Amino acid sequence: MKALIEWLIKMERISSDIYNKAADILKEDKELAPFLNHLAKDEEWHAQVMSTALEVLPGETHPPSIIELDSANKAKLEAPFLETAKNISKGALTIDAVLDCIVTTEFTEYNELFLYVVNSLKESSREFTYVASKMEHHKKSIEHYFESLPDSKKYLSQIRRLPRVWVTTILVVEDYEPISTLLTHILSTEGTVETTKSGNIGLKKIAEKYYDIIVANMTTPEMSGIEFYKRAVQHDPLVIDRFMFLMNTPMKGDYDFVKKHNIDYIEKPFSVNHIRKAVYEILSRLPQKNYLKM
Numbered sequence: 001m002k003a004l005i006e007w008l009i010k011m012e013r014i015s016s017d018i019y020n021k022a023a024d025i026l027k028e029d030k031e032l033a034p035f036l037n038h039l040a041k042d043e044e045w046h047a048q049v050m051s052t053a054l055e056v057l058p059g060e061t062h063p064p065s066i067i068e069l070d071s072a073n074k075a076k077l078e079a080p081f082l083e084t085a086k087n088i089s090k091g092a093l094t095i096d097a098v099l100d101c102i103v104t105t106e107f108t109e110y111n112e113l114f115l116y117v118v119n120s121l122k123e124s125s126r127e128f129t130y131v132a133s134k135m136e137h138h139k140k141s142i143e144h145y146f147e148s149l150p151d152s153k154k155y156l157s158q159i160r161r162l163p164r165v166w167v168t169t170i171l172v173v174e175d176y177e178p179i180s181t182l183l184t185h186i187l188s189t190e191g192t193v194e195t196t197k198s199g200n201i202g203l204k205k206i207a208e209k210y211y212d213i214i215v216a217n218m219t220t221p222e223m224s225g226i227e228f229y230k231r232a233v234q235h236d237p238l239v240i241d242r243f244m245f246l247m248n249t250p251m252k253g254d255y256d257f258v259k260k261h262n263i264d265y266i267e268k269p270f271s272v273n274h275i276r277k278a279v280y281e282i283l284s285r286l287p288q289k290n291y292l293k294m
Contacts, residue, residue: 001120004069005050008114012047014081015105016040021088022098032095035145039102042138045286046114049131053121069113077113080104099146099155106142107159129210130238136166137212137283167191168283169209173202173216173228174246179268183215186272187279197221199228207235213282214239218247218254218265226257244282246270 023036084101087093105111118135121128139159146155168191174180175197184193191212196202199220206214214232218225225245232239245258245265258265264282266275 001117002054004113005053005117007069007074008117009047009050009054011078011081011110012043012050012114014085016043016047018081018084018088018101019043022084022093025088025093026095026098029095031145031148032098036098038141041286042141045134046138050114050117053117053128077110099149102142103146103155103158106139107161132166133168133210133212134286136164136168141284168212169194170279171196171202171205171211171214173197173199173214173220175217175220179217179246183275186276187215189276190279190283199223202228203231203235206232206239210236211242213242213244213279215244215246215279218245224254226254229261229263241285242282244278 017040019036019040023033023040026036027033080101084093084097087097115135118128118131121131143156143159146152146159149155170187170191170193172180172183172187172193172195174183174195177197180195180197184195187193194205194211196205197220199216199222202214202216205211216225216228220228223231225247229239229243229245232243240261240263243263245263247254247258247265247267249267257263264278266278
């Protein structure tokens with residue numbers, strides 16, 4: 001497993017460098033360039049994930065790999081990166097070549113090897129559940145971009161071939177049933193939505209299960225939103241990157257707390273598109289801290 005992880009670290013850093021250079025070359029494309037920059041950051045984070053795995057899971061705690069990656073297979077998987085790097089150095093990079101490289105590398109055997117490692121490590125370290133979740137959203141962000149292209153059919157069939165590594169689950173803590181029901185309908189396109197009116201039950205759920213995002217009213221009958229947030233973070237420190245408040249006109253103390261801790265929030269009334277976009281951005285965002293060393 002160690003040799004496979006080390007090779008993946010190298011490849012993730014190569015892909016990050018390629019995406020950064022391609023974004024600079026194609027900077028006039030106001031849709032593609034930011035997308036490539038986003039991918040570059042994702043790939044660098046993937047490399048950090050694998051590097052941290054080598055540090056926190058040394059020696060005998062690494063699960064044995066059942067995958068053998070010989071030189072011929074490595075050469076085959078490295079070829080799209082090398083070809084794109086060559087086009088960049090020659091000044092011959094095209095948009096089609098970049099898109100082909102993304103699909104070839106992100107949705108073929110190369111990425112499946114990364115998912116294999118994540119799934120293997122997920123069994124021995126609970127923090128890798130977080131990585132599995134982020135990997136699924138990485139795939140979704142790429143799929144969303146290609147769906148926006150006029151000629152997307154030739155790419156989407158290959159993109160959708162990659163199996164899911166994670167099923168997104170969202171927790172909504174809201175005591176007003178009409179809003180709770182509305183949020184369930186809005187957010188069901190992102191994954192499975194669980195709801196509760198009770199802050200105490202919400203905390204019990206968080207202690208027992210990983211949620212990709214927690215959406216909570218600032219007030220519940222049992223406790224304030226701030227108390228709920230603090231206790232949720234005690235159960236799962238990674239909640240800090242995956243939490244969003246629903247707020248009426250906020251009290252100054254609530255607003256100060258949210259701003260101080262950089263917590264996402266939406267004020268009521270909110271539009272359907274506003275909350276859908278806010279949730280998507282949280283799901284797609286990279287972590288603010290090194291999740292494996294917290």
